[in-house]
Amino acid sequence: MASTPNRRTFLQAAGATASTFMILKAGSARTYAANEKLNIASIGAGGRAAGDIQAVASENIVALCDVDQNRAARMFNQFPQAKQFKDYRVMLQELESQIDAVIVGTPDHHHFPASMAAIRLGKHVYCEKPLTHSVWEARELTAAARAAGVATQMGNQAQAAEETRVVQEFVMDNAIGQIREAHVWTDRPLRGLSDVYWPQGVSRPTEQPAVPDSLAWDLWLGPAPERPYHPDYAPFKWRGWWDFGTGALGDIACHYFDPVFRALQLGAPSTVEASSTQVNDETYPLGSMITFHFPARGDKAALKLVWYDGGLRPPRPKAIQEGDVMGPNGILLVGEDDAVLMSDWTRWTMYPEQRAKDYGAPPKKLERSPGHHVEWIAACKGGAAAGSNFDVAGPMTEAILLGNVALRSQMREPLTRAQLEWDAEKLTFTNNPAANQFLRREYRDGWV
Ligand SMILES: NC(=O)C1=CN([C@@H]2O[C@H](COP(=O)(O)OP(=O)(O)OC[C@H]3O[C@@H](n4cnc5c(N)ncnc54)[C@H](OP(=O)(O)O)[C@@H]3O)[C@@H](O)[C@H]2O)C=CC1
Ligand SMILES: O=C1CO[C@H](CO)[C@@H](O)[C@@H]1O
DSSP states (O other): OOOOGGGOOOOOOTTOOGGGOOOOOTTOOOOOOTTOOOEEEEEOOSHHHHHHHHHTTTSEEEEEEOSBHHHHHHHHHHOTTSEEESOHHHHHHHHGGGOSEEEEOSOGGGHHHHHHHHHHTTOEEEEOSSSOSSHHHHHHHHHHHHHHTOOEEESOGGGGSHHHHHHHHHHHTTTTOOOOEEEEEOOTTEETTTEESSOOSOOOOOOOOOOOTTBOHHHHHTTSOOOOOOTTTTTTGGGGBTTTOOHHHHHHHHHHHHHHHHHHTOOOOSEEEEEESOOOSSBOOSSEEEEEEEOOBTTBOOEEEEEEOTTOOOOOOTTSOTTSOOOSSEEEEEOSTTOEEEEOSSOEEEESHHHHHHHOOOOOOSOOOSOHHHHHHHHHTTOSOOTTOHHHHHHHHHHHHHHHHHHHHTTSTTOTTOEEEEETTTTEESSOGGGGGGGSOOOOTTOO
16 A cells, blocks of 8 residues: 555755645545555664564565664565665655655654654654654654644553553542652663663763674764764664763653653643763763653642652652662652552552552553554554654653753753753743753754
């Protein structure tokens, strides 16, 4: 099933920004016959992208694009009929009329250019988390997807899980009373006490090893400023570098903030403030704490949400006895009378134990998901919007990435430890204009 010409809803004016070319043809959505399959292209075929491709393999996988032929080899072999590319710009141009939907499973610095290129052609998009690299990009991409009327999903798969429904039902049932405080923590970028997932708090390597034969380094860099190849960037370790990744916060918060945002119906924060170990211009710090304040919403009280990474954790609440595990990653909602709900991301548990026994389980009120990728495929075929469509994922990504702006602002005198006041409507910090420079980034020519 290929896109019909009237599925192409955008005309890109040269040099225009996303918000300047929202041209959507009425009635452009097409209908799908029963059992008709989507034609899907994937940008990224190794790493996480391989998992995303497998998850939609019941559709037609028509094209695979990866800058590293070795890492893509497994998917290339599994889908021999798929056309192979190294440059997604070329792929989208050549196969425009044969593609319905696109997966973006690249490192974070490509999420916006790749997703935006697909949306401009009227393609449905599944983009890995975090939705974008900068706050501005999240706003632009969300607006573009909405205007194009394409089906979208961000890759925070736990949004579809049973446990994410359960915590919402706990809160709907007022199980621990009004929630004014929440804490979210991760071990990233550390792996235990003596290992790391990826480097942070380091400076740029000076050695210049040869680029592996299988890797198109300039395409890997894409929109990011030019620099020599180093294995400390690709694969996987790009997460800790400002130019490529979004640090521990960008890596994990799209998973762990999601149930908090859903259960407590959070939108934009009113303030954000960071405290961390040393920050430099190359990498995110080794450890940080970021505090977000959210205003009251309907019957829900104002909320303080604190993020911890690099192995930092919140103080143990009274309700959780010493000896009870507060693992390397977790989420804590603090209610009234010392009651809390805590998750290790697989299961939510209420404390104190006796209160949990007396309460039991919350009434089942929410519809269950058929699966995260299944939701997106159904939405592409005209079904309901997926749970992390960009209207949901975009605003949460914006809020999360504000934390990185607060972190980076610490480097600039006189911004040290400033509490940044956020005007979401105007996409600007009102009390600290110097911080606004970190809301967006520059791109190399030819990418956005
Ligand atoms: N939802 C989830 O549970 C998970 C999500 N993720 C997300 O998935 C994304 C990818 O992460 P991860 O798989 O660890 O990263 P990798 O570094 O392994 O990159 C994934 C693949 O994309 C390729 N790639 C890199 N740049 C391009 C490009 N310009 N065009 C096409 N392909 C490209 C990589 O090639 P190369 O080997 O050369 O880099 C690699 O094969 C991230 O956004 C991450 O946050 C990651 C893990 C789990
Ligand atoms: O879920 C995940 C598992 O860990 C990876 C490394 O931190 C993340 O990128 C990914 O989103």
